[in-house]
Amino acid sequence: MKPNRIMCMIPAGIAAGIFMFSSCHSGYSLASVEGNRIEVTAALDANPDSTAIAILTPYQKTVDSIMSPVIGQSARFMDRFRPESELSNLVADILRCSASAYIGRIADVGVTNMGGLRTALPEGDITYGNIYEITPFENTLCIVTMNGSLLRELFENIAAVHGEGLSGACLEISGDGKLLDATVAGKEIEDSKEYKVATLDYLAEGNDHMTAFAKVGDADKLLPEKATVRQLFLNYVSSSFFS
Template sequence: MRKHLVWLALASMWACTPSGYHLTNRTAKRIGVDSVAAAADSSVANFLIPYRQGVDKSMSEVLTTSTGPIEKGLPDAPLNDLLTDALLKQASQRYGKPIDCAHLNYGGIRDNLPKGNITIGSVFEVMPFDNQLVVLTMTGSMLQQFLNHFASGHGLVVGGIRLKIHDKQVQSVTFANGRTLQPNETYTVALSDYIANGGDSADFLSNAVKRENMNYLIRDALIDYFRQQGKTGQPLTPASDGRISIE
């Protein structure tokens, strides 16, 4: 045991003693690696072929069709309405009971939907992020703050609700289920975990009455909705119902 301790002490002293070496010069050379400088590895490319074919096949699945391009815009637009209505429907099914309204952050809608076939790939282009569906229970006063927050600069995109905006403040809020916004009542809102976690400066949502994680990607909710629509045999028709108006 003592022998081991002696060796340990010597090793520690040696490690702490300067070796006498120091850096006097350093040179560097940039080596570019791209498709020109480095040829593709055919064995790797061949290995990936079946996986690429599987992804391409999945992304090419036609969910439904549209009679025209479906585009986003402010204060309201066909894509805004379609996506939030789809989210509200799928969220209510997942939740097991009606939800008062749905919200999507405008910046998270990354593309428009095309005329003709709407594929899984189309939905990925619109919603490329793996945001999870969350249901928040809010008081009416918090929901008012939430609506005002997005109406004042971030872009308000909602489903299941109609409202007017005056001087960047939300007024005349009416829900599709007939409810009106009352400060002391509670409401359920389907939205992304990004916003529920305080994204777009919505950190005040940490004080919501209740938070419920649905373990359901918003993108998957949209895919499920469009697939159901496709089974009806009726194409989508781009339209905005004027749920948000500015006075």
């Protein structure tokens, strides 16, 4: 019997999988797996689907009306890169300062990851769309209480990947990803002291190599409602612009 062929096509350079199943009385069994890359480029716009365009146009107009208003200004272009960058440190600053609304003071440290920032902040006008493009995920603020020993371990995690977005702390990292020194507010870390770290809920679970966070119990993780990183970023930009 000729095998059934199921093709899954995934755009944007992600491998497309072709799964072949052999049919028999007992059901299907995997016969082979093949894959290739499909480049999504402007060349695909040469023959647009008029039916699809007709369906999407009304929605596109609505989205554009929401995303295009200017909410702020940036004095310069800000990108994200390791070991640190203006954009990643800005977002870490926003997280750290936003914690004050929930714990009564600015957090000791702010931490974000480069992977959560998907593009750069342009120079000049900042729109809603710019902020959505930078922070497209539904990550929320999480305020973690951890002792100095675990905080140093967190900084070792950050050093191992050669840096992340950071606020309130200064790290010295070797070329091979070792933590040489770390200070918080210009002071040496005290092992038994409790520190407040403002970060993303995703990172607070120990993801993206920040395993020190996973050693903190849920009771020491505060998750404020309706405090997405995107909304905090929007609040910061718009309050600075309209104040």
